[in-house]
Amino acid sequence: MVNVPSAPSTLRVALLLLAPCSLLTLAGVLDTLREANEQEGRLLYQWQTFTPDGRPLRTTSGVDIPVDGAFTDAMGRDTLLVLADEFQPFGGSPLLVSALSRAAHHYRRIAGIGAGTSWLAQAGLLDGYRASINWQIFSAFSEQFERVIPTQNVFELDRNRLTCAGALATVDALLAMLAQDCGAELAERVATHLISGPLRTISDRQRIPFVTGPGERHPKLADALRLMESNIEEPLTTDDIAQLVGVSRRQLERIFRQHLDAMPSRYYLALRLEKARAQLQRSSKSVLQIGLACGFTSAAHFSNVYRDHFGVTPREDRRNYQAGREV
Incomplete structure (x- = not known):
């Protein structure tokens, strides 16, 4: 409650x-x-x-x-x-x-x-x-x-x-x-x-231009990130993303390592977990509902991956957040 x-x-x-x-x-x-x-x-x-x-x-x-x-x-x-x-x-x-x-x-x-x-x-x-x-x-x-x-x-x-x-x-x-x-x-x-759209939380980051040099955007990285943002409930594979943005899997992994210091799969997982954390803090949906909405196959799988990433289970994190608001 x-x-x-x-x-x-x-x-x-x-x-x-x-x-x-x-x-x-x-x-x-x-x-x-x-x-x-x-x-x-x-x-x-x-x-x-x-x-x-x-x-x-x-x-x-x-x-x-x-x-x-x-x-x-x-x-x-x-x-x-x-x-x-x-x-x-x-x-x-x-x-x-x-x-x-x-x-x-x-x-x-x-x-x-x-x-x-x-x-x-x-x-x-x-x-x-x-x-x-x-x-x-x-x-x-x-x-x-x-x-x-x-x-x-x-x-x-x-x-x-x-x-x-x-x-x-x-x-x-x-x-x-x-x-x-x-x-x-x-x-x-x-x-x-105010028609402001979904509430953003402290888990949401600024949209920052990705560059390979002064003033030069990296369109393939931007395209890959947009695909990830748009496919949270049913995550794409790394091969799917590479094919959709028009590069090989190895090229995509190299771009992510160079600009984000992460493999595409790890970055995608962290993005889904941040989305889940925001829902835990800002909604009354059950842990299972949130896990499924963020592409996890079961509550147990969601809880295990969440604990590995944040150090606490989804239920513990929600409880800690609510306790902090009462202070």
């Missing part, structure tokens, strides 16, 4: 908008919070917008967004969301970085959206936390912030830190926040009304 958090009173959210910031990122936050209020029929989330100096924010599309005032760390809200769309140097903003450092004392949860994650890292707010980093700045971020645990998942929710890669992943991150606050059922309803 899944435990659902009791309906909270109005949760106060502060949105710190840092240029450059896009309308897409801002709308992803505001529309998700607004729809949550609509679905609950009451003021579940109440938000205010801020910039460092209180002046309107000019978005990347040239639209000026009025705000409620200048950001200060002592305002105190349930959640602080820091939104930005590009990695920026911090040398000219010591007061803002200092204010963000102190914000941890006044907010129950702190989130970085897109390059907002870089600002949180600069303020020391992500030391020892997993953080979702946009693939375009992943290398630079990893070199600069050695105490952060960077990932290329679409978002991360690690204790009281929420981070996401930005753009469309913003909605996924906000839905995860909503599920944590009010339960998965409300998050599913909001997702349905």
Whole structure:
């Protein structure tokens, strides 16, 4: 039985908008919070917008967004969301970085959206936390912030830190926040009304271009990965995939070893297991139903392979996940 958090009173959210910031990122936050209020029929989330100096924010599309005032760390809200769309140097903003450092004392949860994650890292707010980093700045971020645990998942929710890669992943991150606050059922309803498609989880990775050299895509690898993504319930063999993408089995294995450091069969299995793990965490389907949906022939086979990969059985992993949400 899944435990659902009791309906909270109005949760106060502060949105710190840092240029450059896009309308897409801002709308992803505001529309998700607004729809949550609509679905609950009451003021579940109440938000205010801020910039460092209180002046309107000019978005990347040239639209000026009025705000409620200048950001200060002592305002105190349930959640602080820091939104930005590009990695920026911090040398000219010591007061803002200092204010963000102190914000941890006044907010129950702190989130970085897109390059907002870089600002949180600069303020020391992500030391020892997993953080979702946009693939375009992943290398630079990893070199600069050695105490952060960077990932290329679409978002991360690690204790009281929420981070996401930005753009469309913003909605996924906000839905995860909503599920944590009010339960998965409300998050599913909001997702349905936003027409966002299946909920992505922290197990879902960013779609990153595969390259063989500067700017050169590898179409055969991309084709093979699309086939794997599209055939989870009835997995293809390596020979099937090689034939469909127009290469020999040996060529396909060489491409996978070169670019993903894995054999196609092992990568495919890990992909199916990650899909299964996401369903265990986000649905009430039985272990058998999930195993069959992810291409395993029986509950026993699924459980054995799952334990070999993750170190726990599917039932243990689901129990651990639910226990963590209750903390």
